[in-house]
Amino acid sequence: MNILKSLTFEPALGWVAGGLLAGLLLLLALALVIHGLHKGRDTDADRWALTRRTAMVLILALMVLTPSTVSKTTNKAVNAxxxxxxxxxxxxxxxxxxxxxxxxxxxxxxxxxxxxxxxxxxxxxxxxxxxxxxxxxxxxxxxxxxxxxxxxxxxxxxxxxxxxxxxxxxxxxxxxxxxxxxxxxxxxxxxxxxxxxxxxxxxxxxxxxxxxxxxxxxxxxxxxxxxxxxxxxxxxxxxxxxxxxxxxxxxxxxxxxxxxxxxxxxxxxxxxxxxxxxxxxxxxxxxxxxxxxxxxxxxxxVTRVDQVRQHVTPLVWPLALVELALILIEAGLWVHTSRRLL
Structure with missing residues (x-):
């Protein structure tokens, strides 16, 4: 719960560039869903494939927004x-x-x-x-x-x-x-x-x-x-x-x-x-x-002052692991399907 309370977004590319890129990826995910629902009978991609590919795009959008945790530290400052x-x-x-x-x-x-x-x-x-x-x-x-x-x-x-x-x-x-x-x-x-x-x-x-x-x-x-x-x-x-x-x-x-x-x-x-x-x-x-x-x-x-500072720590690596797993699954299924069609 403490992690969720301190969770925030700090785009590595900045809010302007990062926001635009994340918005484009969200539009791409929406386009994949609409295309899959309208063309479902004309493609061999099932609902699992559609969900997997949409999730990959959404995870990329989250990575661009760079989810981070904010922690506070107290430093002892000496004013001489x-x-x-x-x-x-x-x-x-x-x-x-x-x-x-x-x-x-x-x-x-x-x-x-x-x-x-x-x-x-x-x-x-x-x-x-x-x-x-x-x-x-x-x-x-x-x-x-x-x-x-x-x-x-x-x-x-x-x-x-x-x-x-x-x-x-x-x-x-x-x-x-x-x-x-x-x-x-x-x-x-x-x-x-x-x-x-x-x-x-x-x-x-x-x-x-x-x-x-x-x-x-x-x-x-x-x-x-x-x-x-x-x-x-x-x-x-x-x-x-x-x-x-x-x-x-x-x-x-x-x-x-x-x-x-x-x-x-x-x-x-x-x-x-x-x-x-x-x-x-x-x-x-x-x-x-x-x-x-x-x-x-x-x-x-001489005075000693407590200075409270905030530290932002990116939490991209869990999303990167999920994204890598989905990419490996997608690649494995593509290889399997390609061999079957030969």
């Missing part, structure tokens, strides 16, 4: 979350005017490190990719579920040397982010992709900033985290030697005095809007464990 963290490492990120949680007077980069550390905690079971940008951008950590690798990367972040700095270009990571996100989407089309960009929003490069709207299509959500203060502070010199500090402050070429770097929340908000994302300021008493990020971290957790 991929978090991209992009951190500004220009010289201004060394200014000690930032805060994070219960910390105050720390460098902007230290606040970024703390935020990256917290992101790995509020997105359990997610995969992370890390990118730093200054004069140029580089993917420091390919997509990985290894939280310790992300923490080690954040711990080792340092501002780029002053000698290599050519001004802050907030759009420096755009091309790199576009590429890696497209690759991720191609490889894992069902994953949710999130971006966290941490910067002070300072744009001092000679070129106009490009729009971040090019990332919108490849993102499920975006967050721009601002670090620093509106008051700002002097930018310390960064040494070319890793682990060592340089003396002095970065000077403003126009005045010859130490330059003052301030966080630019207006630019950061504009970047978030271009990606249809959220802006959040990092300051004393504020962390990524609150606000829009906290809400998103619950919404984009």
């Amino acid at each position: 979350t991929d978090v991209f963290i992009a951190v500004d490492v220009t010289g201004s990120m060394a200014v000690k005017d930032a805060g994070y949680g219960d910390q105050e007077g720390i460098s902007r980069l230290e606040a970024a490190r703390a935020a990256a550390h917290d992101l790995t905690r509020i997105y359990p079971d997610a995969s992370f990719s890390a990118l730093s940008f200054g004069a140029s951008a580089s993917v420091d950590l390919p997509l990985t579920p290894d939280v310790r690798a992300v923490d080690n990367w954040a711990r080792g972040l340092a501002t780029e040397p002053t000698s290599r700095s050519a001004g802050s270009s907030l759009d420096a990571p755009l091309d790199r982010l576009s590429l890696v996100m497209k690759q991720t989407r191609d490889r894992h089309p069902d994953d949710r992709i999130l971006l966290y960009l941490i910067s002070d929003g300072e744009q001092t490069g000679p070129d106009e900033r490009r729009s971040f709207s090019v990332l919108r299509e490849g993102l499920d959500d975006a967050f721009v985290l601002g670090t620093g203060s509106a008051k700002g502070g002097m930018v310390p010199m960064s040494s070319d030697v890793a682990g060592s500090d340089a003396d002095g402050w970065v000077t403003d070429p126009k005045t010859g005095q130490p330059g003052i770097s301030s966080m630019d929340p207006k630019t950061l908000k504009a970047m978030a809007d271009e990606m249809s994302g959220h802006y959040q300021a990092l300051a004393k008493g504020a962390t990524v464990r609150e606000g829009a990020t906290a809400t998103a971290s619950k919404r984009y957790r």
